Amino acid sequence: MDNKIAIFTLQGLVNYGNRLQNYAVEQLIKEYGFKPESIIVTNHPIIKPIQQKAIRMHAMIFGNHVAKIEAQRQELFSRFNQHLHVKYYNYNRLGEIDNKYYKVLVGSDQVWNPSFNSNNIFLLSFTNKKICLSPSFGIDDVNSLDKEKYSNALRGFKNLSVREDSGGEIIYELTGRRASILVDPTMAIDPSRWKSLEIKPKKFNADKFILSYTLGELTDNRKLIVDQARRHFNCEHIEIFDDLKENKYVIGPCEFLWLIHHAEFVITDSFHASVFSILFEKNFITIPRYDKSASMYDRISTLLRTFSLESQDLQHFNEAKSWGVDYTNCKAQIIKEREKIDKYLKISLGIE
Numbered sequence: 001m002d003n004k005i006a007i008f009t010l011q012g013l014v015n016y017g018n019r020l021q022n023y024a025v026e027q028l029i030k031e032y033g034f035k036p037e038s039i040i041v042t043n044h045p046i047i048k049p050i051q052q053k054a055i056r057m058h059a060m061i062f063g064n065h066v067a068k069i070e071a072q073r074q075e076l077f078s079r080f081n082q083h084l085h086v087k088y089y090n091y092n093r094l095g096e097i098d099n100k101y102y103k104v105l106v107g108s109d110q111v112w113n114p115s116f117n118s119n120n121i122f123l124l125s126f127t128n129k130k131i132c133l134s135p136s137f138g139i140d141d142v143n144s145l146d147k148e149k150y151s152n153a154l155r156g157f158k159n160l161s162v163r164e165d166s167g168g169e170i171i172y173e174l175t176g177r178r179a180s181i182l183v184d185p186t187m188a189i190d191p192s193r194w195k196s197l198e199i200k201p202k203k204f205n206a207d208k209f210i211l212s213y214t215l216g217e218l219t220d221n222r223k224l225i226v227d228q229a230r231r232h233f234n235c236e237h238i239e240i241f242d243d244l245k246e247n248k249y250v251i252g253p254c255e256f257l258w259l260i261h262h263a264e265f266v267i268t269d270s271f272h273a274s275v276f277s278i279l280f281e282k283n284f285i286t287i288p289r290y291d292k293s294a295s296m297y298d299r300i301s302t303l304l305r306t307f308s309l310e311s312q313d314l315q316h317f318n319e320a321k322s323w324g325v326d327y328t329n330c331k332a333q334i335i336k337e338r339e340k341i342d343k344y345l346k347i348s349l350g351i352e
Helices: 014-031 049-062 066-082 091-099 147-154 166-176 191-197 220-235 252-260 271-279 297-308 328-347
Strands: 002-009 033-043 086-090 101-107 131-132 207-213 236-239 265-268 283-288
Touching: 002 014, 002 091, 014 033, 014 271, 033 220, 033 265, 049 297, 066 252, 086 091, 147 166, 166 297, 191 252, 191 271, 207 220, 207 252, 220 236, 220 265, 252 271, 265 271, 271 283, 271 297, 271 328
Parallel strands: 002 033, 002 101, 033 086, 101 131, 207 236, 207 265, 265 283
Antiparallel strands: none
């Protein structure tokens, strides 16, 4: 128990950013001499990895085109998940956690988004050993929350941190406390570590390309930026979500890293695609994305402000300046942000 840390985060097992931030948190925990275990809570019988692989292989052989492609994608995620230390817990056994772990950590990602926290697991009400690392609410309106539930739960954390400025304001309104605004844990990992995980996608043969990865609708304005970038860099356009059209676009987290690292230019509304564009010092532009209820963009705008990269926001796009990114001042800021995470974790883990 003395050296084990339980990690509670979203288990979107086929989500690039989710898997990469989970890996980053585990790596950070290891750096302090602890053994991380990422907890998956389930009320269903656990399907063993060999059974999961058999299901995927059946789909690859006998499924239709879409099923085959999705099974191939899941296989790539499964291979990446071997880098993680996963432990399954039944919901009714969460009360045992305190006896088995030194600390219980929640984060990062949108663990405090009410849409993903319906059973309250990520508020860690079942433990007295709770700490949080760069969690996100994924919203900017406190009225979207059950205020009493969140207020009571957040007061149980000795130290509080969040990933976005709006999250800090929500915590202050609910608790009267100021939370540390920390970067996503992926940014605390040296780029050389990420590069060591990269895998070039199979059947990928573009020598020079721009990359687009958009989770929201590709509007006319977005298509215009893609066309402008393709002409400016005079190269092929690769869209990650073309994976159902051709096998060469089927990618997992390792291929995701490779594509961003080797792109001439990245166009995205994804937070983590923006993060890795910065870490790899790529030319990139971010575009707003909205869901049905609230802006999803504050996490990206906070990221850009932190590193003085507001010029890479589509709303400030300038053809004369935005095609190339000046990372001169960004490098020093990344060091400062890593130092902030280091100090916060040492205090939270009781080693300073």
